[in-house]
Amino acid sequence: MxxxxxxxxxxxxxxxxxxxxxxxxxxxxxxxxxxxxxxxxxxxxxxxxxxxxxxxxxxxxxxxxxxxxxxxxxxxxxxxxxxxxxxxxxxxxxxxxxxxxxxxxxxxxxxxxxxxxxxxxxxxxxxxxxxxxxxxxxxxxxxxxxxxxxxxxxxxxxxxxxxxxxxxxxxxxxxxxxxxxxxxxxxxxxxxxxxxxxxxxxxxxxxxxxxxxxxxxxxxxxxxxxxxxxxxxIGTPAMNFVHAEIVAGDRLTAHGGGMTLHLSPQAFTTLKPGQRVELGLRPARMDLCEPGAENALSGKVVLVENMGAEGQVITEVAGQEISFVTQAFRSLSPGDSVCFAISPDHIHAFDPETGDSLRQE
Amino acid sequence: MTRKRFVTLTLVPAIGLLATLALVSIAGAVWFAVMNRTLRSPDYDFVGAYNFLRLLRDRRFFNALEISAVWEAVTVIGTLALAVVLAVLIFETVKKPLTRNLICFAFLVPVLLPRVAAAFIWRFLYSPSLGVINYLCGLVGIGPVEFLADPSLALISVAVVDIWQWGLFFTVILLKLMETLPRDPIEAAMLDNARTWEIHAYVTLPMLKGPLISLALVKAVESLRSFDLIFVMTGGGPGTATETLDLYAYQMGINMGGRISYASAMSLLLLVVTTVAFTIIWKAGKKWAS
Structure with missing residues (x-):
């Protein structure tokens, strides 16, 4: 050895x-x-x-x-x-x-x-x-x-x-x-x-x-x-990527592709308003939610893929395909409107030019 | 037209032609063998098995049989041994594809030479007074050596020419076969601490067992037909030192005796012996390779 x-x-x-x-x-x-x-x-x-x-x-x-x-x-x-x-x-x-x-x-x-x-x-x-x-x-x-x-x-x-x-x-x-x-x-x-x-x-x-x-x-x-x-x-299904821009406000918020998402301020200490970022959203970290919940996204179901215990739901959110994984996929069918959310702690942000992670911790 | 009919129709002419050519000549040989025909006189009688019985008392026939067996063994083993050694050597030392191909091309030349041409070239090389081989021997204080006139050397000297022609050709075939082998088992053997010769002895050559047996059989059949080479180089001599069965049959039937019935009997015996021997070898080889 x-x-x-x-x-x-x-x-x-x-x-x-x-x-x-x-x-x-x-x-x-x-x-x-x-x-x-x-x-x-x-x-x-x-x-x-x-x-x-x-x-x-x-x-x-x-x-x-x-x-x-x-x-x-x-x-x-x-x-x-x-x-x-x-x-x-x-x-x-x-x-x-x-x-x-x-x-x-x-x-x-x-x-x-x-x-x-x-x-x-x-x-x-x-x-x-x-x-x-x-x-x-x-x-x-x-x-x-x-x-x-x-x-x-x-x-x-x-x-x-x-x-x-x-x-x-x-x-x-x-x-x-x-x-x-x-x-x-x-x-x-x-x-x-x-x-x-x-x-x-x-x-x-x-x-x-x-x-x-x-x-x-x-x-x-x-x-x-x-x-x-x-x-x-890494990860199946593969991560969703969304181009966004940091907007000014009392919370760390990114806006882009028709979505507004709060990010964890502890994880991203260097982000400044106006900075362009590429957000990474893991399908497995998202799930169905009530409308109006934090970081809720609403879209239209395009396809539901049955993976047994859970299913991958591919939705269209403001013209972009975003997928998430849920156990409650059986109640969904193409054409339905859905609301799903991701916790701020699980959002990744990358530099759009270099691809490097902007996470600090 | 059904498939079966098509197959039959296309095969019948070729097989028919081959069968006619083979069977007619064999039948002719059998016809001759039971007569006492000679080239000297037109008369002949039916003599039954007389020619065959005489063969069993002919010491020169048994000498020819022995020479043929030695010739087969020496040329087949020599050709394969040379091919294996050279192929492994080139495989291990020459890595550039261009150089390899040039060597292969050069190695193909001898077998492309007509037998008679190769025989004449080597007769000059072997010559005691003019030959380059004896010149080289002279430089180290040996000779002149009578390669083709010394009964103990003549057969080996002729066999060298045969091995030179076919061994180099088989080297090319073996080298190309080795190149098609998967790399992984060779690499596994390297990791298993095998030395280069062990890799070839235990891994690559056993993987080529099937092709090696086929090559040996091809060469064995080919060696049976070395009449032209031996005839030009030594004519069966000195004495009967290089007289194989086909040479003896020729001497008996056409050259000096003109006893074609006796020669036909000899050819038939040769046919039977080789058919039986090759069937046994082929079966054994197949069993060993599986």
Whole structure:
């Protein structure tokens, strides 16, 4: 087990840089998720830590040892690939023990460890099968067993659940989290699925265009997004954005798009009257209200999406589509007039030019 | 027109032509084999199994059988071994696509040469007085070596030419096959602490088991038809050191003996032996690959 330190990491393909001057510190035992849209450099970053991709500049240290120039096998890392990357011609047993056998471990040493990981991942019955005779979920378990048997300092997961169906994904996600609680091995997990990231991570590293956009606990990222990009990327349904202007008055108020909303003065201490802002309203933080309540918005229902326990209601408010989530969605139908509100504490405001959050606390 | 009828109508002419060509010649060989025809006289009699029984007492025939078996083993194993070694070497050391393609192009040239041309080129290279190989041997104090006249070297020397032609060609095929393999298992092996040779021995080559078996069979069939190469380079000599079955059949039937019935019997025996041998090898190979 070990901490990971990445200093001034640069990666370029020819003259085209994909990662520029990235700094990252991952403490021991932490479960970190690299999250971001495709092409943001998260997989490249993971592969550089694994040693499968050369760094153009900067240093990577694992457990205090500089591993930048070490081959992948000597870094003490184990990786689980999106495609599972099992050896197709070997039995499950040989797949799992391949790494240990390459290190010259004896049979007596390998056998108990094989039994242990096979038991942990429920693979005892499949040890003599070939990978092609296993389901996707079982194959991914074999890949995880192969990584775990080496007792590495660091686990790397490269979108390991992307090829599985939704139900299985959820199940394995929970298993991975449980295993981490048991083994406490430092883990980096790459995904583009924000829900996966939120549920599994101790800390999320949200990346965009080769840079870290925000780093923090799932709660921090959800409640205090550092930029419009983060706010937009995290949360389903996606955040509503409204262009507005701060107006003078005894309360901190923004007006725009036919809406007048009060903001929390503690959160936004620097906003001045006349300043243009982009407001962010989370659908999940809004609900139906009586007309005349604080921050009430009234609109016409365009569409109701049933999500089971609750529903997303898409409304038109002064020519702009705003959605909110409510449990009482079954009483609504397209064309109805509705009133819904958001508490001032849950309104986000961003700089319309830079996209940076204007929240102070 | 129904699909079945269309398939039948389009297949019948081709299969009919092939069957006629193959069956007529085999039938002709059987006809000859049970007679005692020679090129010297127009008379002939029916002799039944006489030619076949004589073959079983012919030591030169068994020598040819042995040479053929050695020739098959050496050329097939040599070709595949060279192809595997070179393909892995290029795969690991040459990363630039342009350089790789140039090497592949160069490697394709030998197999494009007609056999006879390749045979003549190598006869000059092997020549004790003019050959560049003997010149090089001379520089390190060996030789001159009689590559084609020394009975212990002749077969190997001819096999080298065959391996040169086909091994380089198979290198190109193998290299292209290796390029199509998924990267992930190779990377997983790198993370599993496997050395480069271990990655290829345990991961990439086993993943190519199926194609490798097919290549071996193609080469085995091809090696059976090396008459032209051996004929030009050594003519079966010195003595009978490089006389394979087809060469012996030719010598018997056409060149010196003119005993075409005897040669036909030999060809038929060769047909049976190869058909049986290849069926067994093919079945075993398929079982092993699955």
């Amino acid at each position: 070990a901490n990971i330190t990445c200093t001034d990491i640069v990666k370029a393909y020819g003259a085209h840089p994909v990662i520029e001057g990235l700094q990252l510190d991952i403490p021991d035992h932490e479960f970190v998720v690299f999250l971001g849209p495709s092409g943001c450099g998260k997989s490249t970053m993971l592969r550089m830590i694994a040693g499968l991709e050369e760094v153009t500049g900067g240093r990577i240290a694992i457990g205090g040892t500089d591993v930048t120039d070490l081959p992948p096998g000597e870094r003490g890392v184990a990786m689980v690939f999106q495609s599972y990357a099992l050896y197709p011609h070997m039995s499950v047993r040989d797949n799992i023990t391949f790494g240990l056998r390459r290190q010259g471990a004896s049979r007596a040493e390998i056998e108990p460890r094989l039994t242990q990981v096979a038991e942990l991942l429920g693979l005892e019955k499949f040890l003599d099968r070939r990978p092609r005779n296993l389901s996707g979920g079982q194959q991914q378990r074999v890949a995880m067993a192969r990584a775990m048997i080496k007792t590495p300092q660091v686990f790397l997961f490269d979108e390991p659940l992307s090829n599985l169906d939704a139900k299985l994904r959820e199940k394995l996600r929970t298993e991975i989290r449980k295993i981490h609680m048991q083994l406490k091995t430092t883990t980096i997990f790459v995904t583009h699925d924000q829900l996966e990231a939120m549920t599994i991570a101790d800390r999320i590293v949200l990346m965009r265009d080769g840079k870290i956009e925000q780093m923090g606990s799932p709660d921090e990222i959800f409640e205090r997004p550092a930029s419009r990009f983060v706010a937009d990327f």
